[in-house]
Amino acid sequence: MNRNAMQKIVTPVLAIIVFLALWEFWVWYMGWPTYKMAAPSDLWPAFWKFRELFAINAWQTLWRTVVGLGLAVVIGTILGMIMGLSRLMNDALYPLLVGFNAVPKATVVPVVALIFIGQHDFNTVLVAFMISFFPITVSVAIGLSTLEPEYRDILRSLGASKFTVFWKIALPKTLPEFFGALKVAVTLAFIGTNLVEIVAPHGRGLGSLFDSGRIASNYPLMFAVLIALALLGIALYYIVVALERIFAGWAERRPT
Amino acid sequence: MTNLIEIEGVSHAYQTASGPLPVLDGLTLSVPEGRFCAVVGPSGCGKSTLTRLIAGLMFPDRGEVRLNGEVVRSPRKSVGMAFQNPVLLEWRTILNNVILPLEIVAPRMPRSQREDRARELLALVGLEGFEDKRPSELSGGMRQRASLCRSLVHKPDILILDEPFGALDAFTREDLWQLMHRLRAEEPFTALLITHDLRESVYLADQVVVLSGRPARTQFVLDLDLPGPRPIEMLYTTQSVEWLAQLRAQIEIAQGRSDTGGHAR
Numbered sequence: 001m002n003r004n005a006m007q008k009i010v011t012p013v014l015a016i017i018v019f020l021a022l023w024e025f026w027v028w029y030m031g032w033p034t035y036k037m038a039a040p041s042d043l044w045p046a047f048w049k050f051r052e053l054f055a056i057n058a059w060q061t062l063w064r065t066v067v068g069l070g071l072a073v074v075i076g077t078i079l080g081m082i083m084g085l086s087r088l089m090n091d092a093l094y095p096l097l098v099g100f101n102a103v104p105k106a107t108v109v110p111v112v113a114l115i116f117i118g119q120h121d122f123n124t125v126l127v128a129f130m131i132s133f134f135p136i137t138v139s140v141a142i143g144l145s146t147l148e149p150e151y152r153d154i155l156r157s158l159g160a161s162k163f164t165v166f167w168k169i170a171l172p173k174t175l176p177e178f179f180g181a182l183k184v185a186v187t188l189a190f191i192g193t194n195l196v197e198i199v200a201p202h203g204r205g206l207g208s209l210f211d212s213g214r215i216a217s218n219y220p221l222m223f224a225v226l227i228a229l230a231l232l233g234i235a236l237y238y239i240v241v242a243l244e245r246i247f248a249g250w251a252e253r254r255p256t
Numbered sequence: 257m258t259n260l261i262e263i264e265g266v267s268h269a270y271q272t273a274s275g276p277l278p279v280l281d282g283l284t285l286s287v288p289e290g291r292f293c294a295v296v297g298p299s300g301c302g303k304s305t306l307t308r309l310i311a312g313l314m315f316p317d318r319g320e321v322r323l324n325g326e327v328v329r330s331p332r333k334s335v336g337m338a339f340q341n342p343v344l345l346e347w348r349t350i351l352n353n354v355i356l357p358l359e360i361v362a363p364r365m366p367r368s369q370r371e372d373r374a375r376e377l378l379a380l381v382g383l384e385g386f387e388d389k390r391p392s393e394l395s396g397g398m399r400q401r402a403s404l405c406r407s408l409v410h411k412p413d414i415l416i417l418d419e420p421f422g423a424l425d426a427f428t429r430e431d432l433w434q435l436m437h438r439l440r441a442e443e444p445f446t447a448l449l450i451t452h453d454l455r456e457s458v459y460l461a462d463q464v465v466v467l468s469g470r471p472a473r474t475q476f477v478l479d480l481d482l483p484g485p486r487p488i489e490m491l492y493t494t495q496s497v498e499w500l501a502q503l504r505a506q507i508e509i510a511q512g513r514s515d516t517g518g519h520a521r
Contacts, residue, residue: 148343150343153311153313154356157312157332158410160358250346
């Protein structure tokens with residue numbers, strides 16, 4: 001048990017240290033200046049220098065991602081319910097959704113930016129939503145439509161309403177699939193937010209900070225942003241994991 | 257004795273892509289109150305359709321299903337169901353799984369009263385101490401015991417058992433057969449058991465109904481006049497072997513009819 005815990009903490013930390021050391025060595029060996037490539041040791045000063053910008057922009061990126069994801073959860077779940085409970089709606093909407101999902105969102109950004117010109121917050125949230133609702137819809141729809149008839153029958157045979165069956169059985173039963181999709185969706189929403197911040201620069205969010213680093217050939221700043229993005233992404237992901245433990249922890253098989 | 261379940265001339269067909277598929281054809285069957293009726297027949301002969309008709313989950317094209325003299329037009333609270341798959345809810349503890357029907361049937365019953373009732377049943381089936389476990393922590397036989405508790409918790413008049421012992425190993429199955437007799441003694445109910453196992457039907461039932469091949473009608477009814485407790489050894493008596501042979505012969509006939517009955521596959 002103790003050995004296990006040590007292994008779980010020490011080995012990844014070691015791996016990270018080795019990775020950073022190789023990176024540092026490589027940049028030093030090639031003799032690259034900071035306008036060509038950044039070494040790990042350059043990142044902290046860059047971060048510290050722009051720490052206020054980091055804080056402001058990280059917040060911008062974070063709240064837009066969370067709002068976009070929240071929209072994706074609400075609308076994705078409603079769409080999934082409609083498709084999962086009605087064969088007709090499933091047949092009608094499925095091809096449309098697949099097509100919608102297949103469109104690369106980078107091409108949507110300029111369209112959205114043109115339609116809602118100047119509405120930066122709205123645009124960003126919209127793209128974060130559009131890129132992330134699909135997996136949620138599909139997982140909820142599949143979870144509901146594959147419910148074994150016996151599960152329905154045990155309550156229906158007692159005269160329970162459709163809503164009761166949904167609330168007591170169908171909904172909790174789809175939670176593991178829902179959280180699986182949410183883990184994918186949270187990363188996608190994050191990508192969506194940054195996409196808008198980089199492609200349609202409006203001077204807000206970590207994406208725009210990255211872009212200003214790019215324009216100035218400031219590699220330490222760009223890499224510092226990347227690492228900040230990675231940390232933010234990890235934090236969001238593990239928040240979802242924590243929620244999953246709380247609401248769908250029962251689905252986890254305990255080692256026996 | 258009044259007939260609790262009365263099925264009269266029931267016919268039913270499913271609509272499929274290649275036209276209607278008749279599964280029941282003028283089926284007639286009655287089960288007096290307190291009796292245990294087993295229904296056997298070739299596979300695919302419409303036995304599960306029969307359970308759904310009795311539970312009021314679907315309605316026949318022709319004929320009548322009556323419970324307590326009343327035509328079934330909707331699901332009713334006085335029915336308990338158990339299936340081959342125990343269908344326990346993984347996110348609920350065993351206790352809360354057993355309570356589930358009470359949440360529908362008796363929403364006003366206080367929580368403590370519900371729990372007492374569930375605990376009482378769980379103790380009866382030997383699941384004392386497992387109340388707070390999750391279904392995934394139990395063996396197949398234990399899960400099926402919990403499922404039986406759930407089907408009985410609201411004191412249904414009619415227990416519908418759709419092959420609940422079908423997926424269990426032989427010894428666990430015999431344990432559960434004996435449990436059914438104990439449950440009957442403690443919690444009186446009228447039962448309709450769907451099964452493929454002739455020994456199971458002879459050990460558990462007061463009345464065994466053999467259905468013909470699809471579309472099914474009642475082909476043969478065997479009344480087992482055996483009052484009092486039934487030790488598992490009763491299966492090895494001459495009488496039981498005779499019954500089994502009789503039923504086996506009827507199954508042959510039923511399968512024969514379905515082979516020559518004109519449904520080219």
